[in-house]
Amino acid sequence: MTLLLLATPFNASHAALSLNSTRLVFVSDKTSASTVVRNPSKQTYAVQAWVNTAEDMATIPVPFIASPHLFRLGPGDDQQLQINALPNTLPTDRESLFYLNVQEIPQTDKDADNVLNIALRTRIKLFYRPHQITGSLTRQINELKFSFNNNNGQAELLVENPTPFHITFRRLEVNGKGQHYTLKSADMLLPLSTQAYPLTGIKPATDLQAQFTVINDFGGNTEPVKAPVSMAR
Known part of the structure; x- marks a missing residue:
């Protein structure tokens, strides 16, 4: 029997995969923001990516889509992850805060029994910054x-x-x-x-x-x- 425990949040330092940024700033007059997911390990992973709010609930809609939202990442490979914005009514006088989630799912060994595979998840802050904001x-x-x-x-x-x-x-x-x-x-x-x-x-x-x-x-x-x-x- 192979068990899989999903959605276990971990600090990025404990995860096998890594991102090339610890936060993302999405300026509203741009169509997208991006980061790179790297796999420095010797194992292949399925990777799922999505954006949510601080409440970390899938039921709360957000005006962002991660692309690709599901992909395979082999040993030593990397993948550019793009965050695309949807039409929204977010405030224009201040930043809005969201979170980018990247979850790694190790491949299961069909020949192994009683193996516990843990899907680790990395969360980083995604700041949606209206272009109307001046200064830095x-x-x-x-x-x-x-x-x-x-x-x-x-x-x-x-x-x-x-x-x-x-x-x-x-x-x-x-x-x-x-x-x-x-x-x-x-x-x-x-x-x-x-x-x-x-x-x-x-x-x-x-x-x-x-x-x-x-x-x-x-x-x-x-x-x-x-x-x-x-x-x-």
Whole structure:
């Protein structure tokens, strides 16, 4: 008996297949965006690709189609994967977030019994960026505003994002008056929104400062940026 466990999400570092990008930016005046799927292993895989939302549910329709959506990838081979957009009514004043899924399904050995084959899945962020947006992510991160807030006795850092871009912090820390706190795994900051991040061991002070780096369009890090932390009203 051969068993197959489907749709097991894994970090790309655990998967046999690899993508040549860790995120995709789809500019709305383009017809498509693409990435390359590579198979550096010695095994042949069937590959399935699709786009969905953060909820990771197949029942939610999305205005994107992956092409090819199903293909075979032999040892050492690669395949260009194209994401095509369908007509849509997505916002034009901010980015919209989707996810590209690439699932690898190893070929089964007909002569092997009691073998468990696991289909690993890699997910990367797909940002749909309206062409009406001006400026760039790396230039507009200086517009982020930071403030210290006391929420029923819990200190928190409020970060206001007035930009149309999703902001993913690679590093975010608060310093001042001999205090230091590094926020670990800070949630992604949505466009035109304010996010509260808990601060542990930080007390209000007049010289608090935030220092941060964010992930750019290519998966790299921006240069560190420093910004004052004001006291929330």
